Amino acid sequence: xxxxxxxxxxxxxxxxxxxxxxxxxxxxxxxxxxxxxxxxxxxxxxxxxxxxxxxxxxxxxxxxxxxxxxxxxxxxxxxxxxxxxxxxxxxxxxxxxxxxxxxxxxxxxxxxxxxxxxxxxxxxxxxxxxxxxx
Amino acid sequence: xxxxxxxxxxxxxxxxxxxxxxxxxxxxxxxxxxxxxxxxxxxxxxxxxxxxxxxxxxxxxxxxxxxxxxxxxxxxxxxxxxxxxx
Numbered sequence: 001x002x003x004x005x006x007x008x009x010x011x012x013x014x015x016x017x018x019x020x021x022x023x024x025x026x027x028x029x030x031x032x033x034x035x036x037x038x039x040x041x042x043x044x045x046x047x048x049x050x051x052x053x054x055x056x057x058x059x060x061x062x063x064x065x066x067x068x069x070x071x072x073x074x075x076x077x078x079x080x081x082x083x084x085x086x087x088x089x090x091x092x093x094x095x096x097x098x099x100x101x102x103x104x105x106x107x108x109x110x111x112x113x114x115x116x117x118x119x120x121x122x123x124x125x126x127x128x129x130x131x132x133x134x
Numbered sequence: 135x136x137x138x139x140x141x142x143x144x145x146x147x148x149x150x151x152x153x154x155x156x157x158x159x160x161x162x163x164x165x166x167x168x169x170x171x172x173x174x175x176x177x178x179x180x181x182x183x184x185x186x187x188x189x190x191x192x193x194x195x196x197x198x199x200x201x202x203x204x205x206x207x208x209x210x211x212x213x214x215x216x217x218x219x220x
Contacts, residue, residue, distance in 0.1 A: 009136040012181075016140040019177060023147030026154050026170060032162050035154075039170045047177050050140070054180045063183070066192040070176060070199050077203045081169050084207060088214040089162035119215045 008057040015049025018042050031097040032089050040082035047074055091115040137185045144181060148174050165209045172202025 025038025048071060055067045093113030151174060154167040179195035182188075211217070 003135065012136060012140050012184075015177070016143040019174065020143050020147045022170070023150040023174070026167060027150050032160060032166065035163065036166055039166060043170060043173050047173060047180075050144075050177050050180055054184045057184050058187070058189070060189060063189045063192055066189070066196055067180065070180070070192070070196050073196075073199055073203070074173065074176075077199075078173070081203065081206045081210075082166075084210040085162055085166050085169070088165075088210040089160065091214055092162070094160060094162065115214055122215055 005057075008053050010053075011049040011056070012053035015046045015051075015053065018046030018049065022046060032094060033086060033096045036082050036086055040078050044074060044078050047071070088115075091118055137181060141178070141181050141185065144174060144178050148178065161213060165206060165213065168209075169202060169206040172198060172205075176202070 019042070022039050022042035025042065026035050029035045029038055051067045051071045055064050058064070058067075091113070092115050148171065151167050151171050155164055155171065158164040158167055176195045176199045179191050179198065183191040183195070
């Protein structure tokens with residue numbers, strides 16, 4: 001490596017490693033919820049490393065503000081999307097896997113597959129809001 | 135060069151995630167893999183910006199991350215409530 005600069009290359013390599021680990025977890029894990037665990041946590045760290053390395057390499061105010069904006073946006077939105085996907089899958093009736101033998105878990109919260117009730121409550125709230133506005 | 139190595143690694147992860155988009159047993163898997171794909175492409179754009187030293191590519195990364203988040207929210211809302219707005 002003729003042009004190895006540790007300040008730039010070590011964060012980028014760490015970030016690329018974590019992004020690849022997240023992709024392998026996304027393919028290999030058995031369940032939607034475990035796949036969400038792999039993708040949402042690991043890709044936050046991986047993208048943070050790559051954006052840090054890119055900002056240290058480009059050394060430009062314009063690049064730095066853009067990378068900081070993307071990084072902040074990722075930190076804000078990645079847990080949010082993971083929560084939304086898990087909520088939608090749970091309320092649509094996908095039970096989580098427990099153990100190794102393909103055994104389906106018990107429904108601890110008692111709301112599995114109750115998407116219709118949630119949608120009905122959402123429609124009621126929407127109707128109440130519009131009625132209040134008129 | 136390290137940048138080329140990182141580009142190769144992130145491209146490999148994009149290919150792996152495409153496998154999950156195509157195979158995913160449920161729609162939740164596909165939405166999640168699509169969201170992960172958009173994040174991966176943002177990372178790839180940042181690496182391309184480092185390699186080519188074009189800051190314009192970072193604008194594309196910013197727009198792509200915003201669009202990926204909004205499309206994920208819309209798809210989960212549609213999956214859960216049967217409607218996106220109104």
